[in-house]
Amino acid sequence: MTKHSYLLGIDVGSSSIKVSAIEASTGNLAGATVSPEQEMSMQALKPGWAEQDPDLWWEHVVTATQKLLENTDITKDDVAAIGISYQMHGLVVVDKNKRVLRPSIIWCDSRAADIGEKAFHNIGPEKCLHNYLNSPGNFTASKLRWVKENEPELYHKIHKIMLPGDFIAMKLTNRICTTHSGLSEGILWNFKENKLARDILDTYAIDEELIPEALNSFGDHGELTAEAAEEIGLKKGTKVTYRAGDQPNNAFSLNVLNPGEVAATAGTSGVIYGITDSLGYDEKSRVNTFVHVNHTAEQNRYGVLLCINGTGILNSWLRKQFSIESTLTYSQMNELAGQASIGSDGLKILPFGNGSERIFENKEIGAQVHGLNFNRHDKTHFLRAAQEGIVFSLYYGFQIMQDMGLTLDTVRAGHANMFLSPLFRDAFVNTTGTRLELYNTDGAQGAARAAGVGAGIYSSHEEAFESLKKIDLLEPQPEKRKLYLDAYQNWLNTLQSNL
Structure with missing residues (x-):
């Protein structure tokens, strides 16, 4: 080399x-x-x-x-x-x-x-x-x-x-x-x-x-x-x-390779992906198990995947609709969303407008907006309700993974896509109750490091990740968590009445 x-x-x-x-x-x-x-x-x-x-x-x-x-x-x-x-x-x-x-x-x-x-x-x-x-x-x-x-x-x-x-x-x-x-x-x-x-x-x-x-x-x-x-x-x-x-x-x-480690991403779709060494499954197949990249016959490694189809694509759709008069950046959207309070003043969005969702046993329920009040709600509420709806959807599936026996205390994510949003990170941590570690990486960089492992340029996974840096750590705050869980329960009631 x-x-x-x-x-x-x-x-x-x-x-x-x-x-x-x-x-x-x-x-x-x-x-x-x-x-x-x-x-x-x-x-x-x-x-x-x-x-x-x-x-x-x-x-x-x-x-x-x-x-x-x-x-x-x-x-x-x-x-x-x-x-x-x-x-x-x-x-x-x-x-x-x-x-x-x-x-x-x-x-x-x-x-x-x-x-x-x-x-x-x-x-x-x-x-x-x-x-x-x-x-x-x-x-x-x-x-x-x-x-x-x-x-x-x-x-x-x-x-x-x-x-x-x-x-x-x-x-x-x-x-x-x-x-x-x-x-x-x-x-x-x-x-x-x-x-x-x-x-x-x-x-x-x-x-x-x-x-x-x-x-x-x-x-x-x-x-x-x-x-x-x-x-x-x-x-x-x-x-x-x-x-x-x-x-x-x-x-x-x-560097999520071993049992108990958990990764998340929120691009077009949103995903929680936890590693296990046991052959587990959800009886309704609402979350799915796949062979992980480092699986061998001698050392079993499986990834349990929760997927929400309608994640970043909802944010992208809102950006296009709200940019009629001027170009709205994602950063500006995040700033606007942060102006609304937790719970979006009762406005709720079900972000399921990108095909059938596995967590609903492949039903296609479509994206929905509930509680819209023309005299109270504006763009800020809409943008916040979208990000909260995505997080609440992930938390809904998160609990299915926990029922399968996965430990979900700490989640790692790249500082990319919707995890660039301070509001999204805050909602994620305080709704799920997990610690969130953010790293300076993304999928393309990961594939590049993996190419080094596959080519023998790196002698081990450990060597490949020597340069990976944790850039932030967020932990739940009890007072905020109560507010988010109250908002989640309202959102969940709406979801259940529309399934």
């Missing part, structure tokens, strides 16, 4: 593509870029649908990487390895020529929920939960079955299916493969037997040949082809050495 050796992390989100580089010897951030500058759109041809074009993701990976090289002193010869983080649960299908056959059915698309529910009962709830720790639900396998049922001609052209990160890795290396963690996020993994869930394939009548080879999250996932290297601006032969879904990767980014 030389002084000028860099590790590249690519984070494929549903809002944007972020590319970061860290200097391998110091772990310091050397540069970061985002593309596009405005958030990517999702296509919703029917209610509950959400699709994106995988080739558009690749275009923005190219643009962001080229911008990073232009804006720093990093050259193509300096990049030692690449890691990939990606939006989970999406379905990408390609033909024998590796051409995309249809837009990706992404994570917040609800169309396959009924298919997953039917399979859950056909296979048997007990068998599903004991072997797969989840219902097939609205995950990747169910989405593929939807394609088979509704687009049979297209289905017969499929050579391989992939997750979004698998697709980007294919574009870089021309190699189609996935990971064990990736199979688990598609509900294609048998936890009891540590292998592909063939019963799911049989139930859905899916040919096993469509499933790519599965690798560990860390290791040799291929090398940049000459074509990809020329397009992206890097060196041919640069190794891709890590891949993980955004939430396992966010946990890795925060």
